[in-house]
Amino acid sequence: MSKTYDLVLFGATGFTGVQAAHLFDVEARGMSWAIAGRNRDKLESLKAELDSDVGVIVADGRDAAAMSELAASTRVVCSTAGPFALYSDALVAACVLHKAHYCDITGETPWVRRLIDAHHDKAEADGTKIVPMCGFDSVPSDLGAWLVAHTLRERDEQTTTVRAAFKMKAGLNGGTLASALTSSVHESPRAFIDPILLHPADLRTPAERDRHQDDRKMAYDEALGVVTAPFVMAAVNTRVVRRSNALLSEEGHGYGDSFSYQEFLGVKSRRQAWLVAAGLGSLAGLLATPPGRWLLKRFGPDPGEGPSDEQMDGGYTSAVHVGVGSKGTVVKAKLTYPGDPGNRATLRFLVSAALLLCDADKLPKRAGVLTPATAFGASLMDALHAKDVSWTAEVVA
Numbered sequence: 001m002s003k004t005y006d007l008v009l010f011g012a013t014g015f016t017g018v019q020a021a022h023l024f025d026v027e028a029r030g031m032s033w034a035i036a037g038r039n040r041d042k043l044e045s046l047k048a049e050l051d052s053d054v055g056v057i058v059a060d061g062r063d064a065a066a067m068s069e070l071a072a073s074t075r076v077v078c079s080t081a082g083p084f085a086l087y088s089d090a091l092v093a094a095c096v097l098h099k100a101h102y103c104d105i106t107g108e109t110p111w112v113r114r115l116i117d118a119h120h121d122k123a124e125a126d127g128t129k130i131v132p133m134c135g136f137d138s139v140p141s142d143l144g145a146w147l148v149a150h151t152l153r154e155r156d157e158q159t160t161t162v163r164a165a166f167k168m169k170a171g172l173n174g175g176t177l178a179s180a181l182t183s184s185v186h187e188s189p190r191a192f193i194d195p196i197l198l199h200p201a202d203l204r205t206p207a208e209r210d211r212h213q214d215d216r217k218m219a220y221d222e223a224l225g226v227v228t229a230p231f232v233m234a235a236v237n238t239r240v241v242r243r244s245n246a247l248l249s250e251e252g253h254g255y256g257d258s259f260s261y262q263e264f265l266g267v268k269s270r271r272q273a274w275l276v277a278a279g280l281g282s283l284a285g286l287l288a289t290p291p292g293r294w295l296l297k298r299f300g301p302d303p304g305e306g307p308s309d310e311q312m313d314g315g316y317t318s319a320v321h322v323g324v325g326s327k328g329t330v331v332k333a334k335l336t337y338p339g340d341p342g343n344r345a346t347l348r349f350l351v352s353a354a355l356l357l358c359d360a361d362k363l364p365k366r367a368g369v370l371t372p373a374t375a376f377g378a379s380l381m382d383a384l385h386a387k388d389v390s391w392t393a394e395v396v397a
């Protein structure tokens, strides 16, 4: 069936959506595209701002018929409409039905678990690529681990462990706060502590769960060169990296038979690590109770709001991954990006992923509910390299 568009950006009028719309260079590539959302006036004013021939689709994410029509009209959908469990759920179902490839920037792992259960098998059988988590969560984590494992494999070694430390300067989006608040009300707390939440169903065994328990140690890590503190996104990113390894293992080329992955915030002292832990504990406490959620809503940014351009441009994103091979070789991979993680880096990752989906024949043949590493691997790393994202990997021991 012929499709009207190569790409549709859904949620185009939100804080991240507008930034994504400005980054897409689909017309220069000779492709057709549309911006989509629930508010015609906002979409028309974005179209005027883009000064482009872009199509406009007015559609509410909760309207299954409208989502079906949208997905039927395009080869690829890129969504920034979150909380995703609220606004992009029917859209993914429609993409699977109409065989449109899909990517987004969700960090809502319980929702992604439901996508896997509902859609993985059909999408895999049909050759449709559904790729959530293409933002800061979890592209650097997933590609960093992939790069380390790839480097070790070239030396004929399996990967036994990868540990990662993040450093960044960031602000907070209202949409991100809204997603955290929504998840804390609607999702079971048990989902967030399951270290293998995103594994294929048949691999979610007690032994596998025990093997992947989250490491919460706060101590100097010589290989990473930092004191490890709890990282707010680790409960998302570690699940994604573990799913990548599990999916690749099913195909017979996982990172390693005893592969494990842990992730931290890198800080300078144990005192700082304890302060971070106390801050995260307080945040979890606030999210867990109605008065706490009221306070966060009252004093946090509203949906549609986010950091200033100066804050986003003045931010930075960096990750170091250190992996150990089965013969003892140590590989260190580094990622740096000159911009804040939640916007500048996230949208660079997302837009690059969506454009790769437009050329899906050049990607690994894999399909289903995928991770960034399993959907794109080296292609995404190369695409990002060309856009100011620096990736390096070296053998250090």
Ligand SMILES: NC(=O)c1ccc[n+]([C@@H]2O[C@H](COP(=O)([O-])OP(=O)(O)OC[C@H]3O[C@@H](n4cnc5c(N)ncnc54)[C@H](OP(=O)(O)O)[C@@H]3O)[C@@H](O)[C@H]2O)c1
Pocket: 011, 012, 013, 014, 015, 016, 017, 037, 038, 039, 042, 059, 060, 061, 062, 080, 081, 082, 083, 084, 087, 105, 106, 107, 134, 135, 136, 137, 138, 173, 174, 175, 176, 177, 178, 179, 180, 302, 303, 304, 305, 306, 341, 342, 343, 346
């Ligand atoms: N992975 C990452 O690192 C990362 C980084 C940043 C954000 N995020 C996630 O991305 C999402 C968006 O963040 P944001 O800052 O852009 O939030 P936002 O500014 O609040 O944008 C939300 C978008 O969803 C749209 N929307 C709301 N209700 C809808 C409905 N019923 N039907 C269709 N569209 C609807 C909004 O449309 P209107 O404009 O009409 O209100 C808006 O376009 C959040 O879930 C956030 O957690 C992830």
